[in-house]
Amino acid sequence: MPIASFGKKVFSVSLNRVYTFNGYTRTSALSVEEQEVAGSKPSSYIKGSALDDLGITIELKKMKGIDVRKEINEWMAIKDSKTPENFILGGSRVGANKYLLVSVGESDVLIDNQGRVLSAKIDLKFKEFVRLGKKEEKPKTSKDDKSKNKRKNSNSKKSKDKGKKTSDKKKSSNKKSGSSSKRSSSAASNKKVEALEKEIFGK
Template sequence: MNRVFKMAKKSEKKSTKKKGTKLGKLRKVKSTKKKGKIKNFDSKKKTKTATRTIKLPTDFLGRIGNFGKTITFVVSEKETLTFSEMNRSVAARWTTHPAIKKREKTEFLGPDLAKITMNVMLDYSLGVKPRSVISKLEKAVCSGTVENLVIGGKKIGVNKYRITDLSESWDTIIRNGGLYRATVTVTFEEYVE
């Protein structure tokens, strides 16, 4: 690494002689790691800067995302509640104005509401109670719950979402009418206040 640093200095001196311009001097930065904190030392400025490390809570590990407090997508040893075939559509609103002996004129009205559809897999053998999750989603539809849709720790879109449509498929029913496996198709639509 020192060889590369020296070569960079030599090439800088050559380029300043040829062009007659001043280039910024290269700074050597060392980094050390002590007790979970990373400290950077700048040899020119003789200053110390520290960046903090982020400790994730234990319940965050294995979390894929969530829709507010209604449903949390998670993969862990105890429970697996995931989704598949997530589709997001973003569109614009346009209108046309007729003109006599000319082509119609188009006008941009603004962005349309974003829509998201996904299939949620509910399996009792993976630690999920399908009927309780379905009832939570039904309550969210009927009460008009508006929440942030978060996947991978990042909010999807700019605004919050609401569930507009919910369709369920009961795949496996066991003895005494117990729901063992189900697939729920959830449609979210953007909510603008």
């Protein structure tokens, strides 16, 4: 009976082949948001269950029935296929859902003088898979909205220009009015001086 399996990959021990793993880990958690409360500890808003994480470590050694490089490449291909599978342990499925292989870490690689991989350790990380999600798209601005914004900006600019012209006209008008009043005042002063001279000198 196999020790465990993930899709087509089977972990087992026999006279012809030793293929097993160690460092089995599994994490299950709740998704909780802390909401601040003035003068007290935060409230806990429980969103729901988070996705479970699962991990195993496989120590590969070149021996009968085991090609180290081939095994690494096969696990990489499983990751790249993005296909969720059941993780079976001791004849029973782990958890209520399938798992997706999301990471393959390669370390402790021993290579001979001909470039052959004699041994290696690979860390596999799995994420629980419930259903396929969708990419969230930002709302697009329609052509009508763009045209409205363009017209709005254009009208705003025209309004500013019109206001500026009106202000300039007022300033010009005020300057002319001031100049005219100064001339009127000067003429009146001259007339007073002439009248005064006539009274004094009798001319």
